[in-house]
Amino acid sequence: MHTPATFGIIGSGWRAGFFARLAALLPDRLTLVGAAVRRPEAAEEVRRTWGVPAHLSPAELVRATRPDFVVSAVPWAVNAAVVAEAVEAGTRVLSETPPAPDLDGLRALWARVGDRQAVQVAEQYLLMPGHAARRAVVERGTIGTPTSVQVSSTHGYHAVSMIRGLLGTGFEPVTVRASRHTAPLVDPLTRAGWTGDDTPRPATTTLATLDFGGPSGLYDFTDNQWHNRLRLRRILVRGSHGEIADDTVVRLTAPETVLTSTLRRSQLGHDLNLDGHDTEHIALDGEVVYRNPFVGLRLMDEEIAIASLLLATAAWARDEGPAPYPLADGCQDHLIGLAIDEAAAGGGTVVTSTEAWAR
Numbered sequence: 001m002h003t004p005a006t007f008g009i010i011g012s013g014w015r016a017g018f019f020a021r022l023a024a025l026l027p028d029r030l031t032l033v034g035a036a037v038r039r040p041e042a043a044e045e046v047r048r049t050w051g052v053p054a055h056l057s058p059a060e061l062v063r064a065t066r067p068d069f070v071v072s073a074v075p076w077a078v079n080a081a082v083v084a085e086a087v088e089a090g091t092r093v094l095s096e097t098p099p100a101p102d103l104d105g106l107r108a109l110w111a112r113v114g115d116r117q118a119v120q121v122a123e124q125y126l127l128m129p130g131h132a133a134r135r136a137v138v139e140r141g142t143i144g145t146p147t148s149v150q151v152s153s154t155h156g157y158h159a160v161s162m163i164r165g166l167l168g169t170g171f172e173p174v175t176v177r178a179s180r181h182t183a184p185l186v187d188p189l190t191r192a193g194w195t196g197d198d199t200p201r202p203a204t205t206t207l208a209t210l211d212f213g214g215p216s217g218l219y220d221f222t223d224n225q226w227h228n229r230l231r232l233r234r235i236l237v238r239g240s241h242g243e244i245a246d247d248t249v250v251r252l253t254a255p256e257t258v259l260t261s262t263l264r265r266s267q268l269g270h271d272l273n274l275d276g277h278d279t280e281h282i283a284l285d286g287e288v289v290y291r292n293p294f295v296g297l298r299l300m301d302e303e304i305a306i307a308s309l310l311l312a313t314a315a316w317a318r319d320e321g322p323a324p325y326p327l328a329d330g331c332q333d334h335l336i337g338l339a340i341d342e343a344a345a346g347g348g349t350v351v352t353s354t355e356a357w358a359r
Helices: 014-025 040-050 058-065 076-088 103-116 129-139 156-167 301-317 327-346
Strands: 005-010 030-036 069-072 092-095 119-121 146-152 175-185 201-211 216-222 234-239 242-245 248-254 257-268 278-284 287-291 349-351
Touching (some): 005 014, 005 058, 030 040, 069 076, 119 327, 129 156, 129 234, 129 242, 129 278
Parallel strands (some): 005 030
Antiparallel strands (some): 248 257, 257 278
């Protein structure tokens, strides 16, 4: 019988809790063996809520538990040092995004651990069911060669990962042009819930174009767009033979024949379906292009994506599967995200450099 993969968590915050909860839901595939935190009082809280031993350093966690891998879920400012310490203690790492806060930090982290090929990045967006279905349609060649991607959904490196992943671009220099605009907007929801405040306040929108030397991207993000339901999410993938606009797919299928179809999600639990509220699959023209690997666990899309990444990392850590999202890709995403911020702040053009991880 295949034994569950073992892992530890460094950190105890909101994102770390996702990994702990998902491990508890997948006991036949994942075992959380411990955690590392900085403060004794946090260690006591982890022991009580997660039911695992808590240690006061990543190295101590690795020495005590010898996990297949650890998840670094700590603030930006300290993440690079934590990742490097865990790697140097002898384990593989799944690092939260971004792997370092700035370009100097990315370069230093790569110089320290990059050649070891021991770090993956927890970039989960293209593993969310809707995006995974769109990516599957692109990879099947349904819309021909992808040429441009427009994303108005999430910020910075996350949006960049979607653009790069759907275009299939690598580590080439990117020309970034960006600007920022401020307008009034009601912000009724935050991560903490409803605010009860319907007063419009200034909200900043960042617009950027990304030129990959042929393929292109358009980035569009408004403050708190993750939670603010007054701003719809939009994604457009254009190809040589058609395009995907959100859940609509249009393509040339034969001479003088353009077809329009819809990506349809099979959602259990509606009306008289008594199989529980769950995503089952997503299909295009009657053919399943994405299937939820966790039917029965009642996971929201974000949890499906994180669980998929956790299991892929576990397989990689045991040399049983490919690298799900290598450190080089996470560094490249943030490199371009930083260029967007720089171009927007100056209202000009920034061309990214070719870095050491571009190999």
